[in-house]
Amino acid sequence: MKQIAMIGTALLAGGLLWMARPASGNSTRALVEGLNGPDAVNCFAELRQLENEKADTAIIEGTRHSSPRVRGQCARLLGQRQDVTMTAVLAPMLSDPEPAVRNQAARSLLPLLDDEEIVELLRSTKLSAGSQLVIVSALLRDPVAITNKPFLDWLLDRNRTPEVRAGSYVVLRQQLCHDLGNGEVRRRLLQQARQDSRDPKCAEEVRCAALPVYANLAGPSSYEEVLTFLKAPQPPLKKASLMALAETRDPRAWPLFCKLALDRQQAPGVRGAALNSMRHLARVLDKGKEAFPLYCQVAENAEEPVEARAVALANLRPYRYELEALRIANQALLDKHPLIRQKAAHCLSGLGDGNASLEKVKQALASEADPEAQCVMKNAICTLESRIANRGK
Numbered sequence: 001m002k003q004i005a006m007i008g009t010a011l012l013a014g015g016l017l018w019m020a021r022p023a024s025g026n027s028t029r030a031l032v033e034g035l036n037g038p039d040a041v042n043c044f045a046e047l048r049q050l051e052n053e054k055a056d057t058a059i060i061e062g063t064r065h066s067s068p069r070v071r072g073q074c075a076r077l078l079g080q081r082q083d084v085t086m087t088a089v090l091a092p093m094l095s096d097p098e099p100a101v102r103n104q105a106a107r108s109l110l111p112l113l114d115d116e117e118i119v120e121l122l123r124s125t126k127l128s129a130g131s132q133l134v135i136v137s138a139l140l141r142d143p144v145a146i147t148n149k150p151f152l153d154w155l156l157d158r159n160r161t162p163e164v165r166a167g168s169y170v171v172l173r174q175q176l177c178h179d180l181g182n183g184e185v186r187r188r189l190l191q192q193a194r195q196d197s198r199d200p201k202c203a204e205e206v207r208c209a210a211l212p213v214y215a216n217l218a219g220p221s222s223y224e225e226v227l228t229f230l231k232a233p234q235p236p237l238k239k240a241s242l243m244a245l246a247e248t249r250d251p252r253a254w255p256l257f258c259k260l261a262l263d264r265q266q267a268p269g270v271r272g273a274a275l276n277s278m279r280h281l282a283r284v285l286d287k288g289k290e291a292f293p294l295y296c297q298v299a300e301n302a303e304e305p306v307e308a309r310a311v312a313l314a315n316l317r318p319y320r321y322e323l324e325a326l327r328i329a330n331q332a333l334l335d336k337h338p339l340i341r342q343k344a345a346h347c348l349s350g351l352g353d354g355n356a357s358l359e360k361v362k363q364a365l366a367s368e369a370d371p372e373a374q375c376v377m378k379n380a381i382c383t384l385e386s387r388i389a390n391r392g393k
Contacts, residue, residue, distance in 0.1 A: 028386035032074065036067040047077055056081070060089055068098040075101065079108025082195035085114050091121075094131035102131070106138035119150045133167040140175045146185055156192045167192065168208035173216055173247070190217040197229075208240035215244035223250040239273040247275040249284050257281060261294055262309075268305035275311040292319055300328050306337050313343040317350040326351045330360055338370035345373070349380035354391070358384040 028050065034043035047055060062074035064211035075093055080085045084304070091327075093105035110118060122132055130208055133321055136155070139145040154160075172189070196202050196210035215226050226248055242260070247255045257278035260266055266274075275298065282291040298304050298312035313332055316325040329351060332344035345364065348357040358381065365377040 002138060014355045027056040028055045029061075029308075032062040032065070032070060033056050033147055035070045035073045036065075040069075040073070044073055048227060052080075052287060063089060068096075068101050071096060071098070072104040075108050079111065082112070084112050094134050102134045103138065107132045107141075110135070110138055112169040115148050115150070119148075119154055121237055122151075122154055129163040129167070129310040130379055132164050133171065136168055137171045137175070140171055150186065152185060156188060158196075162206050165196075166209040168204070169196075169206070169213050173209075173213045186217060193217065195355070203235055204214045204234060211237070211240045213246045214242040214248040218248070220248050220250040223248045223252060235267065235269060238270060242270070242273045242277045243280075245283075246281040247279070250293070253281055254278075254285060254287060254290075258290075258294060261298065261312075261345050268307040271305065271308040272311040275308060275315060279315050289320075291315070292305055292322065292325075299332065301333075306339055310339050310343045313340065313347055317347045320351055322351075329357075333360060333364045336377055338373045339369070341368065341373045342376040345377040346381040349387075354384045358388065 002168055027104065028047070031043045031050075031086050034040060035047075035057075038041050047059060056071070059074045059077050062070050063078070065071050065074070065274070065388050071093070075090060075177065085108060087109060090105050090109040094102055094109070096102045097202065113121065114259065118135070119126065122135060146155070158165070163226075193210045193214035197209070197214050202210075211226065211229060215222050223245070226241060226244045229237060229244065232238045242257075245256070257274050261271060261278060262275035263271065275295070278291060282288050295312045295315045299309055299316060301309070302313075309332075314328065316322075319325040322365060329344045329347040332340050334346065335341055339362065345361050348361055351357055361377050361380050363382065365374060365381065
């Protein structure tokens with residue numbers, strides 16, 4: 001439990017125990033700076049080979065660098081040191097403002113702790129809800145982790161905060177449900193998820209997150225029960241029921257989704273949720289060809305609500321070689337709504353051979369005034385340039 005005490009001290013102090021050492025050695029500092037440059041791979045390899053106090057000090061200082069890339073790579077290097085004293089440096093990084101850094105810190109930290117220490121860390125009051133969820137997500141990358149009974153007990157503890165409970169269900173649905181087999185772990189998770197989704201005393205965010213997990217674990221047998229949630233008066237729970245219906249993998253859900261996606265009597269949020277969830281169901285039921293014209297119809301129609309159009313447009317991205325998808329996305333790149341332009345740029349980053357889309361997005365960026373749309377367009381350009389550069393490799 002010594003490591004946990006060290007972690008607690010570091011977190012409470014809001015600093016890093018190793019930071020007090022003066023850094024020395026311009027070469028190691030230069031290598032750390034190089035982690036954010038074009039020679040990052042070589043810099044990382046050299047730092048990995050250096051096992052001395054100067055290198056450790058430079059890497060630890062790198063965990064405070066202004067660049068998220070440097071912070072993340074330094075966390076990775078510290079994990080590879082396999083030195084339990086580095087837990088005091090890595091634990092505060094679980095609260096880094098950048099998700100990628102938090103995730104890398106968790107992946108580096110967990111191998112340095114045994115099962116008991118990990119659960120003790122989760123139970124401590126030293127970690128924020130976000131940090132707890134980073135650890136849960138990192139742990140559940142390995143399905144074996146949930147067979148650790150103390151961890152499973154913690155995961156199902158109803159006394160945890162609604163934020164952590166809801167977040168844990170989201171992680172479970174995204175990473176683990178299909179790998180659980182049919183044993184005791186699945187039974188306990190299914191029972192708890194069903195109870196939480198049905199309990200009106202549960203926080204709404206917990207109920208919304210638990211319902212798709214229950215549907216995933218129960219499969220088609222839960223279809224009728226999940227369908228009743230579609231009549232829920234709370235909009236978030238109604239949207240969650242659509243996600244859950246897709247998770248049942250029941251073919252009966254398909255015509256329902258097609259109807260809801262086109263029904264203008266439904267609230268835009270409900271239609272958007274139906275369009276978003278049917279993408280998952282289309283993949284499971286091999287209905288991609290049937291879904292495509294529906295996405296096109298909603299995405300192209302300027303009279304449709306912006307929220308529904310945006311989701312339909314995003315759903316066109318996987319249809320890489322469909323000329324109709326390319327045409328609609330190019331057209332949407334000139335739409336009057338910034339959200340539609342964002343989705344169009346993102347969609348184009350995955351369509352066609354890349355060259356024509358790259359020029360279209362660059363042209364749109366040159367006249368774009370909305371900051372969020374600018375950001376998405378820049379990311380789309382990076383993705384397209386990477387696709388073009390890697391073609392044939």
